[in-house]
Amino acid sequence: MKKIIHNGVSVNLAPQTYLPAEDTYLLLNASLATVRAGESVLEIGSGCGIISKILKEKRGARIIASEINPHAARCTRSNGVETIRTDLFKGIKAAFDVIIFNPPYLPTSRDEEIPGWLNYAFDGGDDGRETIDRFLTEAWRHLKENGRVLTIISSLTGIDEVKKRMDEIGYTTSELDSEKHFFERLVVLKGEKVEERVNRNSYTLST
Ligand SMILES: C[S@@+](CC[C@H](N)C(=O)[O-])C[C@H]1O[C@@H](n2cnc3c(N)ncnc32)[C@H](O)[C@@H]1O
Incomplete structure (x- = not known):
């Protein structure tokens, strides 16, 4: 099995699984700066598991991952991170302090799709925002009060x-x-x- 070493942590890689790239490292650095010791973290779309593994080892985060690609789910598990093979939050009931996702964010037409599971790493649908929009909507009910989502997108996605x-x-x-x-x-x-904004919104809704 191929491996890379990043931040002093050895990470297994696997075929048909997204290879860590510029977006991975940018989101990883922001995550390291954001996640506090012992916080509960869910990483959606963990790929090989590099972000989850480093957060677990360097921040002591209580982390689980979800992946739609079975090869990536297996690879994340091989890196010592509990992983559920599912579509976004399906089957996940808990709420978390932090939810992280490096999503497929590239606008992709049907004839640009690549064959196999790796397409899920890139294909953001026609406008690039199909998966992100679903993620942001569903993440809200899986966040604790004062919880945070961290995500990364491209200028091509429509910031x-x-x-x-x-x-x-x-x-x-x-x-x-x-x-x-x-x-x-x-x-x-x-x-x-x-918290303040959540309370204000529910006050406005109920009056
Ligand atoms: C750009 S890759 C990022 C992988 C890794 N987190 C990284 O930063 O290197 C996006 C990942 O999200 C996964 N993914 C895409 N859609 C998903 C969905 N609906 N549910 C779970 N995972 C998904 C893909 O299989 C892929 O591994």
Whole structure:
């Protein structure tokens, strides 16, 4: 089995599983800066499991992962992270302090799909936001009060559109980091379920 070493942690890789790339490392650094010792963390779409494994080892996070790709789910498990093979949150009941997702964010037409499970790593549907929109909507009920979602998108995905969606759902949104690449800008977004705003929204709804 192939391995890489990052931050002093050895990580197994596997075929048909997303190879850690610029987006992985940008989101990993933001996660390391955000997750506090002992917090409960769910990583959706863990790929080989690099982010989860490093958060577990370096932050002592109580972490579980979910993956739709069976090869990636097996690889994350081989890296010592409890992993559920499922679509986003299906079958997961718990609420978490932090939920992390490096989603498929590239606009992809049907004739651009790649064969096999790896397509799930890239294919964001026609506008790039199909999976992200579902993720942001479903994550809300899996966050504890004052919990945070961390995600990464590209300028190709439509950064303003994603921020608008987060605002509609109720998140207090900020940009944690960004990086310019050849054909895109990558941006790490944090969405907080701020207690005050949740209470204000439910007050407005009930009056
Ligand atoms: C861009 S890759 C990121 C992998 C890894 N977290 C990283 O940063 O290197 C996106 C991952 O999300 C997974 N994924 C896509 N849609 C999913 C879904 N609906 N439910 C669970 N996992 C999903 C893919 O299989 C893929 O492993």
